Each structure stands twice: as structure tokens, then as C-alpha cells.
Amino acid sequence: MGLDVSSHLHPVGSFDLADHPVPTGMEEIWRFTPLKRLRGLHDSAPFADGAVVLKSEAAPGVVVEHLAADAVVRGTSGLVPTDRVSARAWEAATGVTLVRVPAEAVVEATTVLRHVGTGADTAGAAHTVIVAEKFSKATVVLDFEGTAVLADNIEIVLEDGAELTVVSLQDWADDAVHHSTQHAKIGRDATLKHVSVSFGGDVVRHDATAEYDGPGGSVEMLGMYFADEGQHIEHRLFVDHTAPKTRSNVVYKGALQGEGAHAVWIGNVLIRKVAEGIETYEENRNLILTDGCQADSVPNLEIETGEIEGAGHASATGRFDDNQLFYLRSRGIEEAEARRLVVHGFFNDLIGKIGVESLEDKLRETVEAELAKNVLR
Amino acid sequence: MATLEIKDLHVSVETEDGPKEILKGVNLTIKDGETHAIMGPNGSGKSTLAYTISGHPKYTVTSGSITLDGVDVLEMSVDERARAGLFLAMQYPVEVPGVSVSNFLRTAKTAIDGEAPKLRTWVKDVNAAMDRVKMDTAFASRNVNEGFSGGEKKRHEIVQLELLDPKVAVLDETDSGLDIDALKIVSEGVNRFKENGDKGVLLITHYTRILRYITPDFVHVFVNGQVAEEGGPELADELEANGYDKYVSAAV
DSSP states (O other), X not given: OOOXXXXXXXXXXXXXXXXXXXXXXXXXXXXXXXXXXXXXXXXXXXXXXXXXXEEEEOOTTOEEEEEETXXXXXXXXOOOOOSHHHHHHHHHOOEEEEEEEOTTOEEEEEXXXXXXXXXXXXXXXXXXXXXXXXXXXXXXXXXXXXXXXXXXXXXXXXXXXXXXXXEEEEOOOTTOXXXXXXXXXXXXXXXXEEEEEEXXXXXXXXXXXXXXXXXXOEXXXXXXXXXXXXXXXXXXXXEXXXXXTOEEEEEEEEEEOSTTOEEEEEEXXXXXXXXXXXXXXXXXXEEEOXXXXXXXXXXXXXXXXXXXXXXXXXXXXXXXXXXXXXXXXXXXXXXXXXXXXXHHHHHHHHHHHHOOHHHHHHHHHHHHHHHHHTXXX | OOOEEEEEEEEEEEETTEEEEXXXXXXXXXXXXXXXXXEOOTTSSHHXXXXXXXXXXXXXXXXXXXXXXXXXXXXXXXXXXXXXTEEEEOSSOOOXXXXXXXXXXXXXXXXXXXXXXXXXXXXXXXXXXXXXXTOOXXXXXXEETTTOOHHHHHHHHHHHHHHHOOSEXXXXXXXXXXXXXXXXXXXXXXXXXXXXXXXXXXXXXXOSGGGXXXXXXXXXXXXXXXXXXXXXXXXXXXXXXXXXXXXXHXXX
């Protein structure tokens, strides 16, 4: 008997793998995902150690530790697997990487966890917990590169008043498969900025979810992706407003190019009865650069109380705006350069919002490199 | 030296009911140093003429010619026309999210000149051009036309006109939606451009108001896709007094 997964707005999780039957692709939460290309992560592909090599660069004042799989910190975010891959990764992880920002520490430098894939022959399972203790402030970047078949659970815990930026940067090689479940618990008056950037990989499917542990918490979820020929990039977001006076703001922007490029964005927001006075907004924009691409964009908002400050969402998928191109070209700018300006412009505001300076140039360079594949050719 | 010559121009647009002819044989020659005003009622094809000159893909030229100093303009792409010396100040300038005004202006200037402007003088030139139209230089770091008021958009068009320094400027209802102060500022910008000499100006307007500040050498009354009457500045005065009624009723 499986879990009831008919509503992804009221997910019921389980640590017991038996509660998660192998999906067929008909399930609501799997209907967009090319299961055949998941290399058996959703089924029974064996896991082995060494699929990724972790190189951590802890900023001064931040502690990075490697703990046993039964470490008590595991599960403190409230993460309970709601799909089979997450449940399998939970069961198979042989250790926990803990990033701890001590109470009241204000850390300017960025902590980087660099995950380098060693090959797609065996699948890996990983577990990471990031804890920002009371009133601390820090930035943590999870960088994924090389090639791998990886399933991981990443827990993010913000204690009261903490201010944390977490960037998950999927810079994989073309044949990588990555299924990631990232869950945050946001304490009273704490502020999380969660950023997901997906450029590489064959199949990248990320769940980013958040719940609140007290009033006054705030989460900003920013995402940027570039789906190329044959690539499947799926972001599934869920903000569960479980406390009053909490805020959430979600902005995901992506560009698609090449035959079979597929982007999926699911933006779920649930405002529970208790969550009075909250404010939420979610937005997804897709820019289609060539023929043969597909973008699925599904915002869902469920409201159990009317006593809120505001709730809204927006979704738009379109090609180049002919009027923008005409305007730029009427000033002498060649067509390819005009397209380049428009795409950079599309991402520019978002890159600025991420607010991690060391990343900004890299992201702009990546946009430039992606453009060279089609638009500037 | 610049002469823009339009001969027997026929232009149509695609509609749900098939192609519809908007311009029905337009003849117009703008020599350097001349300012031509095109006036006419709504729907007479004034804006179609402006967009056709600059090459908007929505408009199809079915016959006739446009040449700039004898060179076929219709063979050129939109950006080639701009690099050849044509400029269109638009009635509704377009917002380009995420692209800063300074980046846009520098990219355009580089495209027009074929080389990047010298950094030190360029910044001064941009600031001076913005100062002249009373635009705060803080606009340079804002996104192109995003959140600009109608007047700010038009002033931004004039900044571009001055910096890109074309041979022939087409101003498509640049006066519409402007209050009197903004109208004066924009008109002064156009007059500065004219003073550079050798410049052609095609001023498209619905109202005679702007012609108090920019004196045309020739006035053409546009009705139903054709020039219905031509004259000097005095024709504008007559239109001010009597409106377009006699042309419109004649055309029906």
C-alpha cells in the first residue's frame, strides 16, 4: 500500500520505503519526469559510496563536519520523504555532512561544498544538514559538477533570527542525473534565501520546500535555469505557511533552447488556517529561444484562511518579444546582439537579487556560454 | 549630405481578412537641412510611414521605393537602416527589462560608429545629453524605459537622437502625451539636432502644437494613405483653425 500522493499540496511523507512503491509515471508528482532517464533512482538502482567527491571550503567561523548516518541532527528540519527517491536516499546515505553556523556568528565569507561527480556508472546517495543557529548570518554554496547519478536529501534549519543564503548550483556535465530534495525549516523571525541554479545535467529534478517554526519567518526562493537540447530540468517548490506573519517570495526564470529541451516548474503554496497575516508571491518566467522546446509551468495556491496580507502568482512563457528586438535593432544593434541583450536582461535582475557577488560573474559568463550555442551562432 | 526619397510607396499589413493597404502611393523627398511635418487624422497612415521607413516587419511594401542618398533602403535590415543614418523616435518607446540605459546607449553607439566610444568622453557625452533634456543622470543605471513616465520615455528618445547623430530623424508623434514643459524640452532637442546642419527631419504629428516650437519648411497633410495637400508652415496654421474636416469628408 502506498501513500496518498494525489495532492501535492498536502503531502504525507514516510521514512518507510515500503510506503513508496515504484512510480509508473502516472502519479501527479511524477507525470512530468522522464522516469526512463532516472537510471533507476526511482526504482532499485544500487547505491555505492564514492559517486561524488566532496571538497568543502568552510568560511572562518563555520563548522563543516562529517558524521555517521545516525547523527541526531538528521531530520531536524522536519524533512520526511514524500517520494521514493528521497526515501531511498534517506535509507542509503552512509553519513551526514553537517554545516553549522554557530549562534550569533556573522560570517561574510562564503562556505562552499563542492560536489564533484566521479562517473555515471554507480549511483550515490547523500545527506547534508545546514544549521544556522540563533541570530547567525552566513552564505553556503552547494556546487555540483562533473558527472554522477545522485540522489540526496538536504536539510536546512534556521533557528530564531538567523539569516541564511543557500545556493544550489547544478553545473553538471551533460550526462549527470540529479534528484535532490531540499527542505527548510524557518525559525521565528529568521530569513532564508534559497537559490537554485541549473545549467547542466541530463535530468535534474529538485524539490525545494519550506515550512515555518514560528511567526515572522521569511523565505525567498530564487531560481535560474537554462535547458538545452534534450535536457530535462524540473523544479518543484512547496512553501507551507505553517505559522502566522510569515512571508514567501518565489521567482524562477529559465531559458530553453534546442530540440527536446524541457523545463518543469511546479510552484505550490499552502496557507494553513493558522497562518494569518502572511504574504506570498510566486512567479515563473520562461523564455523560449528556439523551436522544439517545452516548458511546463504550474503554480498552485491553496488558501485556508482569508486573513492574509496578500497572495499571488504569475507564470509566463514566451518567445523573444518582437517589439524589444525591433527597438534595439532600430538603434543599429545587430539582431544577434539584440537577442543577446534581451536574454542577459531577462536574467540580470535575478542575478542581482541572488546577492552573492562571487557568483554573479560566473552566472553571467554561463549565460553568455549558453547563448553561444544557438542565439549567437 | 542626405536625401531621403520616397516614391509611390504602397504598404499593406496582414489582417484577419487578408492584406489591407494602408499607404496608397506616397511621394516625399526630404533633403538635408529640411524639416517636413506630416499631419493627419488618426488612421491616415502616418505611423505606418514611420515604421515602414525603419523597416518594421509588420509592414509589407508592395510597390514603390525608399532611398537614402540613392541607396535602396528597402533592401536593408532594420539595424542596417539605422547604421545608414536613419533614426526613428517612437510614439511608444519599448521597455527592455534588465538592460540598463547606459549599456543600451553604449551598445547602440558602438553599432552605429563601428567602434566603441572612448570611455572617458562617452560618459561625459551621455551625462551632458541627459542634462540637456533635464533627465536625471541616475536614469543611466535604470532599465531601458522600464517604469519611465511618458515624458521620460520621449526625453530618452531625444537623448538617443543627440548621441547617435543620424542623417535623417523620423519623429513619430513625439509630442503626444507631453505636457507643455516636456514639449518644449523635446522640441529644443530636435532644434539642436537640426542646427548641426545637413540633417533631415520628418516630424509626424496629429497636433499643430509642436510646430510652434519646431518650424517646418514643408507641411504635408496625410489622408487615407496619401498626401492630400502640401504647403509651407502656413498650412499648419490653417489646420489649426479648421482641423482635418474638409480632407476627411473629401476622402469619404
